[in-house]
Amino acid sequence: MKLRLASFLGGLIVLAGGQLAAAQGSLRLPKTVEAGAAFSIHTGGSGKGVLYIVGPAQVLRRDVQLGEDISFAPGDMHNAGHYLVVLTGGSSTEDGAFDVTAVHQPTTLSFIAKPSRLPVDLHDGISGVVYVFDTFHNLVLQPTPVSFQLSGVAGASQTRTVTSKNGVAWTKLDSASKEGAAKFEARAGNVADERIIQQVPGDPCKLKMDVRPVGQRLQLETEPVRDCSGNAVPDGTIVTFTEIYDGGQATVDVPLKRGVAKTEMPAYKGATISVATGVVMGNEIRWGKE
């Protein structure tokens, strides 16, 4: 009795398995579809049914005639992702899955260039990151060559070509030795995007002043203040003159004007006058003798 029951149950399982296999076999899906492309799904059986295509990125529901091919027009499935397909008809339900992949041709670049302003002559000072998207704003995950070009006011432009990985490409470039605006462009296929990078002079490189007596006072004036690449340091940069004399000290802070700093200080015999800006010390002058 036990044996017969087991054989009967076994038969049911085989039969059920066979029906399931047949049912699953009647729904034929593409493995992958390019976003926005037309495609069709083949169904088996007869009668009316409902077809669902379900994913977080998109959902579709169609009333269908079983046994016919169900066609999807260009643009119907445009979001890349993994989709569950469910076909219901009568008492049976079939399911499957397929993937929608991004269009290989890039259409939009998300280009992040940093910083927007930096000192000249800085190694790897500028970074560019590009995320590559297709026309439906899907991330293009296929490796795609992305070229970065930095061209500015002086010197040869820098160009790097990087192949994107998982939809992203990045690079680092040096700022130019001359101050001024530079155009930073990223290009993938026929699409390009650009940013403007301001390259400003760096810190002063050296500082030198001259002194000239004017009556009872000394007129102090620096030579034009420049960075190590020869760019004029911006007006407004503070230069500090310090005079140390017998029993006292005087300090004057002067902003650069037209590239130089000027001031007057009392002329004490034997005084020591020094000049500095930022972390740069200039020359020192000892005035007269006691």
Next chain:
Amino acid sequence: MTTGKKPIAWKPIVIAFSLLATVFLGASDQPSVRVEPTDSVGPRTLEKQTETAVVRDYLKAWHSLNGALEQNRIDLLNADFVGTAKEKLSDTIQEQAKLGIQTRYTDKAHDVKLVFYSPEGLSIQLIDTVDYDVQLIDHEKPQITQHVRARYVAVLTPTEVQWKVRVFQAEPE
């Protein structure tokens, strides 16, 4: 007598397993999460705190996604999604509501790998091989529940207080 072996201290082991069991039973509806070691993720050094925050916020985004798609509520996406990801999920929710469909995404396991941290720190990319169940409900009638394993690419960007998902896209395994 000296054998060179210490007697097994059973009591602490039992306590440890009890605690583990309590943790697992208490959190049975939580997905298991594995984060692959990230020795190098690209141009910027990834600090442990950043990695922890990114993974935490990404998993929270899955929770929001499930709630939003199950209840057809776009507002539930606001806390964890921005940009393209939010727009696409919002479109799906609108379409579901129009068709009378709800979907329930129950994530079971995540295998997360952080693959790119941009040099200026404004974006981070991860790849997640995720196991989840999808239940399809049409006009409040459950149609099917299917187990899915898929590979998701996500890009997160920092906001005032957390990381938000900006790109969320499954790709063929």
